[in-house]
Amino acid sequence: MFGLKSDWSLELPERYFTLEDYEGGVARWCPGCGDLAVLTAVQKILRDEQQPPEKTVCVSGIGCSSRFPHYMHTYGFHGLHGRALPVACGVKSRRPDLDVWVATGDGDCCSIGAGHWIHATRYNMDMVVMLFDNAVYGLTKKQTSPTSPRGLKTNTHPMGSWLPPLDPLCAMLGFTNVSFVAQTVDWNPVHLHATLREAHKHRGMSFVRILQRCPTYTAAVFEELQRDPSRLLLLKGDDNVAVDPAVMKIFPNQAEHDPSDIGAARALAETGSQGEKVPVGILFRDASRPCYEDFTMQGLGISAEDKLAGLKRELDKFAV
Amino acid sequence: MFGLKSDWSLELPERYFTLEDYEGGVARWCPGCGDLAVLTAVQKILRDEQQPPEKTVCVSGIGCSSRFPHYMHTYGFHGLHGRALPVACGVKSRRPDLDVWVATGDGDCCSIGAGHWIHATRYNMDMVVMLFDNAVYGLTKKQTSPTSPRGLKTNTHPMGSWLPPLDPLCAMLGFTNVSFVAQTVDWNPVHLHATLREAHKHRGMSFVRILQRCPTYTAAVFEELQRDPSRLLLLKGDDNVAVDPAVMKIFPNQAEHDPSDIGAARALAETGSQGEKVPVGILFRDASRPCYEDFTMQGLGISAEDKLAGLKRELDKFAV
Amino acid sequence: MTGDTGTPVAAPLEAGTAVRLGELIVEIVSDSGEGAQKAGQALGAISAKMGNGVWTVEIIPAEIKPPARSRAGASGIRVRIGSGPMTNMGDEAGLVVALNEQVLYGRIEQRAYRPGTVVLLESKWKDDQQELIRRQYTEAVADFRARGLVVRELPLEEACLGVTSDPRVGKNMFVLGMLCRVCGRALEKAKEEVAFVFGRKGQDVIERNHRLLEAGFHFAEENVPERFEVPPAPRTTDLIVTNGNQAVGLGVMAAGMELVAMYPITPATSASHYLSGAIQKVGGVVHQAEDEIAAIGFAIGASYAGKTACTITSGPGLALKTEFVGLAVMAEVPLVIVVVQRGGPSTGLPTKVEQGDLLASLFGEPGDTPKIVMAASTLEECLLFPVTARRLAEAFRTPVIVLTDANLATGVAPFPRPQVTPDWFAPPVDQSAWDPAVEPFAWDPTTGISPRPIPGQRGGEYVLTGLAHTRRSKVAYDPDSNQRGCEARSAKLRALQSTLRPPEVYGDASGELLIVGWGSTRGAIEEAVDRARAEGLSVSSLHLRFLSPLEPGLGEIFARFAKVMTIEINYSDEPDAPAVTDENRRRAQLATLLRATTLVDIDCWSNVYGQPLQPRQIYAEIGRRLERGGN
Amino acid sequence: MTGDTGTPVAAPLEAGTAVRLGELIVEIVSDSGEGAQKAGQALGAISAKMGNGVWTVEIIPAEIKPPARSRAGASGIRVRIGSGPMTNMGDEAGLVVALNEQVLYGRIEQRAYRPGTVVLLESKWKDDQQELIRRQYTEAVADFRARGLVVRELPLEEACLGVTSDPRVGKNMFVLGMLCRVCGRALEKAKEEVAFVFGRKGQDVIERNHRLLEAGFHFAEENVPERFEVPPAPRTTDLIVTNGNQAVGLGVMAAGMELVAMYPITPATSASHYLSGAIQKVGGVVHQAEDEIAAIGFAIGASYAGKTACTITSGPGLALKTEFVGLAVMAEVPLVIVVVQRGGPSTGLPTKVEQGDLLASLFGEPGDTPKIVMAASTLEECLLFPVTARRLAEAFRTPVIVLTDANLATGVAPFPRPQVTPDWFAPPVDQSAWDPAVEPFAWDPTTGISPRPIPGQRGGEYVLTGLAHTRRSKVAYDPDSNQRGCEARSAKLRALQSTLRPPEVYGDASGELLIVGWGSTRGAIEEAVDRARAEGLSVSSLHLRFLSPLEPGLGEIFARFAKVMTIEINYSDEPDAPAVTDENRRRAQLATLLRATTLVDIDCWSNVYGQPLQPRQIYAEIGRRLERGGN
Ligand SMILES: Cc1ncc(C[n+]2csc(CCOP(=O)(O)OP(=O)(O)O)c2C)c(N)n1
Ligand SMILES: Cc1ncc(C[n+]2csc(CCOP(=O)(O)OP(=O)(O)O)c2C)c(N)n1
Ligand code: SF4
Ligand code: SF4
Ligand SMILES: [Mg+2]
Numbered sequence A, B: 001m002f003g004l005k006s007d008w009s010l011e012l013p014e015r016y017f018t019l020e021d022y023e024g025g026v027a028r029w030c031p032g033c034g035d036l037a038v039l040t041a042v043q044k045i046l047r048d049e050q051q052p053p054e055k056t057v058c059v060s061g062i063g064c065s066s067r068f069p070h071y072m073h074t075y076g077f078h079g080l081h082g083r084a085l086p087v088a089c090g091v092k093s094r095r096p097d098l099d100v101w102v103a104t105g106d107g108d109c110c111s112i113g114a115g116h117w118i119h120a121t122r123y124n125m126d127m128v129v130m131l132f133d134n135a136v137y138g139l140t141k142k143q144t145s146p147t148s149p150r151g152l153k154t155n156t157h158p159m160g161s162w163l164p165p166l167d168p169l170c171a172m173l174g175f176t177n178v179s180f181v182a183q184t185v186d187w188n189p190v191h192l193h194a195t196l197r198e199a200h201k202h203r204g205m206s207f208v209r210i211l212q213r214c215p216t217y218t219a220a221v222f223e224e225l226q227r228d229p230s231r232l233l234l235l236k237g238d239d240n241v242a243v244d245p246a247v248m249k250i251f252p253n254q255a256e257h258d259p260s261d262i263g264a265a266r267a268l269a270e271t272g273s274q275g276e277k278v279p280v281g282i283l284f285r286d287a288s289r290p291c292y293e294d295f296t297m298q299g300l301g302i303s304a305e306d307k308l309a310g311l312k313r314e315l316d317k318f319a320v
Numbered sequence C, D: 001m002t003g004d005t006g007t008p009v010a011a012p013l014e015a016g017t018a019v020r021l022g023e024l025i026v027e028i029v030s031d032s033g034e035g036a037q038k039a040g041q042a043l044g045a046i047s048a049k050m051g052n053g054v055w056t057v058e059i060i061p062a063e064i065k066p067p068a069r070s071r072a073g074a075s076g077i078r079v080r081i082g083s084g085p086m087t088n089m090g091d092e093a094g095l096v097v098a099l100n101e102q103v104l105y106g107r108i109e110q111r112a113y114r115p116g117t118v119v120l121l122e123s124k125w126k127d128d129q130q131e132l133i134r135r136q137y138t139e140a141v142a143d144f145r146a147r148g149l150v151v152r153e154l155p156l157e158e159a160c161l162g163v164t165s166d167p168r169v170g171k172n173m174f175v176l177g178m179l180c181r182v183c184g185r186a187l188e189k190a191k192e193e194v195a196f197v198f199g200r201k202g203q204d205v206i207e208r209n210h211r212l213l214e215a216g217f218h219f220a221e222e223n224v225p226e227r228f229e230v231p232p233a234p235r236t237t238d239l240i241v242t243n244g245n246q247a248v249g250l251g252v253m254a255a256g257m258e259l260v261a262m263y264p265i266t267p268a269t270s271a272s273h274y275l276s277g278a279i280q281k282v283g284g285v286v287h288q289a290e291d292e293i294a295a296i297g298f299a300i301g302a303s304y305a306g307k308t309a310c311t312i313t314s315g316p317g318l319a320l321k322t323e324f325v326g327l328a329v330m331a332e333v334p335l336v337i338v339v340v341q342r343g344g345p346s347t348g349l350p351t352k353v354e355q356g357d358l359l360a361s362l363f364g365e366p367g368d369t370p371k372i373v374m375a376a377s378t379l380e381e382c383l384l385f386p387v388t389a390r391r392l393a394e395a396f397r398t399p400v401i402v403l404t405d406a407n408l409a410t411g412v413a414p415f416p417r418p419q420v421t422p423d424w425f426a427p428p429v430d431q432s433a434w435d436p437a438v439e440p441f442a443w444d445p446t447t448g449i450s451p452r453p454i455p456g457q458r459g460g461e462y463v464l465t466g467l468a469h470t471r472r473s474k475v476a477y478d479p480d481s482n483q484r485g486c487e488a489r490s491a492k493l494r495a496l497q498s499t500l501r502p503p504e505v506y507g508d509a510s511g512e513l514l515i516v517g518w519g520s521t522r523g524a525i526e527e528a529v530d531r532a533r534a535e536g537l538s539v540s541s542l543h544l545r546f547l548s549p550l551e552p553g554l555g556e557i558f559a560r561f562a563k564v565m566t567i568e569i570n571y572s573d574e575p576d577a578p579a580v581t582d583e584n585r586r587r588a589q590l591a592t593l594l595r596a597t598t599l600v601d602i603d604c605w606s607n608v609y610g611q612p613l614q615p616r617q618i619y620a621e622i623g624r625r626l627e628r629g630g631n
């Protein structure tokens, strides 16, 4: 496939990976921070799928959540604030063999990185994008983020944030070539794990917004949601996230949802954006959308002789 | 209102403005370029509304369409590629008395400026944003733009552009706090004028995507649409763009559409994005959405004495 | 700078009379959340009110909630108390209260102490349930003593228990009480301060804290043999106490700027935090933009519309603003850009200090982009420079970069209260008619300055552009216009320079060694120079406030010294490092700039440890340089 | 550089024998869309095939479709033909075909001609229907003559009518035929070239064009008295003909880079255009990103994953990439950044030349960001430097900036065909196991170099970060790591410099005046030096290819000359401008850099007219400087 011969070596001895093989040192988030649950979920998925650590690349921007790669024992790229997606796409562009995970915050993705977010969605390269949405700038100590609820008192809006919060799901569902949009919550490890697993299975950019608790700065925002699960709406159905009945019981509100229906997905997102019936599960999935690596991989791994011949033909065109 | 006293002078003598009062020298677009029609339409609207030229500011980025301010005899800001919106918002932030028009291209707005586009929509400041969508980079001589149709042969995609085109309407309708979205075509001056007039009347960010002919680089893209008006869908209704019956007759396809229905608006945009029944008219309008200048104007024009007193109180807090 | 800086803190004495000192540096270190900062701030405030010079700086861990008892988690405060004004955080501390031994290690790594430093150490860990902790503690105490620290093991938590049921909450006030006794601060003053700080929380809280203060004071009487005294100096002017970022915020307001557009970034953000809560009182607003590019674009839009605005950022943000800075220079948009420098390059050391953005400020933009660059060297200048910068920005129709750094941003000290008058404020936007005969870029041939039409001014309609343009602001297709525009913009720096005075030399006007500095290092450099001069060394210093244009007369001043060197907090190759030669050595940023301008062989001493320079280090370097002699 | 550059083009002679010249500069100017460029390219190709040296450059108006008959709309081509290799566009043209008089004015404004230049002018405007045009034409012809131009008014369109029914389409080939006669080019060669160029369009088209060629040739025989001859020189090597951007594209492919990430920007885009159509043939791809930030981010991602990539841009794009360049330096990601410089600052003069991005390339990023910066000075170097740059980027694990400019980008000339061997290509990505004992930043203490693990390499897992980090790439909280990292990155420049040779002086190794240049001005400077030396002036020149690190030995070389000055296309204050002093003068960019490094009092001569420097201007400046003497 794509003549990968010269660049890849074969996987030699049989290896079996345990959870520890993916652990990269003690995570230094605050006690109770939702980021930790996501870390654990991803490590489990990699273990379950026996993904070699060296074939996995975690890419992030800057923020509390963007420390994610440091706590994984895989390759990682902890780059610039807002720029996780271009880097991740670049990694994938000529290395389709690598399994790419992106960790990005609500500021990182939806504020400074918003332009890349639209376009990475359009490129739809095969990777999982985890939006750690804690509705605040954590690392820089409590400034308003685009997803901060109106009235949230922050250091930049001591009288309460003024603008209506950006809804990442509504936005995603308007971006061209969107292929996978899901939402989950950090405090339900089963649903979180199952959602990320579906995201990982999907070919294309799988966008998962994770409602992530930040007990340090936005405790109130999520406490309420967590206390009152009736504010959530569990999406279910053959094509949706499957969790076991015990977990399903936690959700008083449930709805059948077919992720191939973008109109329905938008309607769900719209209602959720009003703070009611916040949907959890897969809102949209379309595996048929083009993936940009099918373009960027062209000529991957051609031999040096073929390169040389191609170059000579090209130089001939300019010969006097 | 807002104590504008110290910053504003009164309008003294009665003035009557003619079209020429808004004309800023010979426009240097290619013959047949759709930009010219937009220029004329805007000049007419200003004349009709007797808007003083010195109270009008046209802000743009870089591109053929971004030359717009140079051809107006008003204040203008021809800034950086992709950055028209932040500048325009800054102008408005403390000068609500100025009438702000933004001219931006599909590259300017939807590619390099995409992050600002999302956020300016969210700020929803009172201005008209005209997206000159010619589906190509004009000024730099024919590169693929985000809105280029698949397969368009450009200098950066000589075998045809590969990605599906970004649909600015679908995107806008997913952005938080969107308050006005319309579409029109440069080759129907009546509809163009009427749409822009509605946009100008609306308080908030009025986004108008103008399908704009670029005979030099994308002649084929628009010729077809222009030749076959049945590919368009005229939106009509009490709350929509009103044009006279002679003009309406040109559109074989028409539909009643209530711009307050965002779900319907999204459905129309979605169909249009497939290249069928491309809607023209107002897709969405909601005059009740918050405008950020109501926040940024705080304390506008307070007197020097009040400033001094405020500052003294503030210094007292730090006194030893 | 202080009356008595030559005297380092005395080694601890036997109990009895207090040791009189010219200055004393006290630290309180703990896990985060233990209230050390509140206690230290109170100590600083009390001292300032007693008439002492004070410099306070918080010790903030890089992480938000680091694990307890970790070295990297050391949190707390340093308070430097002196008889005269204090301009920097000083050398090693003389006294430290540490609530566990690990955080003390964190500070030892930062070189905060020296042999002889008195450590008042919480001793409860000795009997901790966990064996590991008990062992860590015991080993550490032995190690501390081996390092020459004077350790007093004290059961602080236990001692609090008599007064409060939850010692973790009250311990900081107990510590403050102890310090009042040990540092010779009046207990009454401390009570007043506590009453003021906790005023809103009600009488109960105040009283509990008063009891803790007293308990701490008496505990120290009985258990701590050391006692110090730092006599105050008489104060003549009204003072205010702020950190550098608050000072910047006050300066922005005092300049009458109505718009601050920013994107959060450490260590600049706290200036915006302060402004977000305050600026509406003087009729302004803080806009938190979606990114740094939008922030400067928004500010430029507001300025174009007549409201000189400012944007506040740090290195990575400055990098993103590069293109817009170029536009502001080219299209002559007044703008104040405050850059609170942090450790770099790249994301670097976000909470640490560096002076690494000088050359980027001067030369960061493609093409020729003359702009004004100033650097604040004191907290007072943090307040005053935004005011000056706004005036210069408008007078010269150009962006002005004001550099400060993490050291100033977090340092707290009293300084003279500014006597603001209404002419400090930006005047109201001119909306009178404009004479259309006056072009929008009617460059004065000598100064390059041109008056600026503001939207709303009838007859002044023009289109600003970043393209090469004529005096009429028309896009220029001819070859000459670009040259003319560049000349005009360059002339502005010349014109400004001609209004500046040569900088004053600190110390003798000639001699063996001249140290040139800029920015936050001033206090430390001058202190070191004082110390060296007191020992008869022939050294003077010079501190630059303008970096672009440079202050005039430098060449002449430099010529009067045998050696000239810069001292900076940014990178330079060590002259003695392997394979470094005079030819290939990469020098510190100001040194590079001054060499190009003056052709004087200017040496440099600099590093990027992320720490403010201590007077003692500079003093030692002066000695080394003078010894080495020659060049 | 040419065998005979001392001889300027002779003034026109009476008809009869052809004048033998060492070189001849021909221009064709017209409204855009009249095919002037095609004709000129053919003239260049014919000349190259005849063995002449050739430099061709297109004249492109700033607007896409400027109005007809407008000065700013002048479109066309300049072809410089010489006996030896041609390295630049030369001085004023000796011969010009102008299809209307207004576009000729456009070029006169650009100082393209001199008294004596022969103008073959379309005369149809004399009888135009519009009175305005008739008047414009007549007045212009008189004016041209008054300026000393030798104007031949020729009814070109009418003459074409005999051969073609649509002269606007065929006139360019008619002009080519004329020029073959006037410039002594063989008609047969022209026919071959035309047959080749129009090959795909069928025999009919070819024949029509052949008829036009012949008609033009005969028309000139009868109507143009001038005839020139530029004898060819024997050619030894295989040659290719490209412009600088195509050369960059070929270089990127010859380097084996698989990924080019770009965002369109003049004048860099055409390199990407070329690559977009070609790179897939060597197994690569061009990614057009959503903006410049994303472009460099994408390239950095690919490079992190083992595929050394490149990004191509111009000034405003470089400004946007600033933050990512800093990351690439800090985290040591190999990357090639080609910057095709244009007029600045800001949007500036997008289609015009400047060398204004030197200091931004060196110092643009906050913090210390040592990186390699090279500048191509010839078309051949445009091809070779990306190859070198990729190697250096990988060997030193750092970004490398390759500077070219609009002058090189648009210049077309033959140069030796590179003999590419497979070792020019990037090797396949190493996926063998990594020894986990080797840290991801195992900095060599002397060179700063460390081997780099690539994703997929088992045992090499690490997390790249832009924060200060340890050798293990762990976020560093201690003060030392940052200093150590900075030292290692700085050492790399030292290590590279130690492998470079001192640059060669062009001309005598010592003397009165040394001119130092960099980038595209090399050909013009060396031509001017030749001319001056031929007249006995004591002048030499030196051209720098490496700007960071600088090539070694400069101080020593400079010391051998009484005066050293740089010549650059960027801004500097004129030394004689009002109020400019030696102290306040703002100097050109290379001069600033070299003064800081060598402390030699380096003068400069530079401007920002957006035009390539002409040998004659430089020659004149040499004269002035030597006359002025002293300093
Ligand atoms: C260019 C740049 N601008 C600003 C910053 C400062 N900064 C670091 S993280 C951050 C926001 C973090 O918020 P979010 O992305 O929501 O992540 P969280 O910390 O909440 O997980 C900011 C503004 C930076 N590092 N770089
Ligand atoms: C930072 C920067 N990048 C790139 C460019 C080059 N550039 C100028 S206009 C343009 C795109 C124009 O396309 P569009 O916005 O669609 O406007 P149009 O010309 O089609 O009206 C580009 C890439 C620039 N001027 N600045
Ligand atoms: S500040 Fe919030 S998001 Fe950051 S680590 Fe702490 S809890 Fe988590
Ligand atoms: S290139 Fe296209 S968009 Fe630009 S001026 Fe010409 S027709 Fe208009
Ligand atoms: Mg967040």
Ligand SMILES: [Mg+2]
Residues within 6 Å of the ligand: B063, B105, B106, B107, B132, B133, B134, B135, B136, B137, B138, B145
């Ligand atoms: Mg366009």
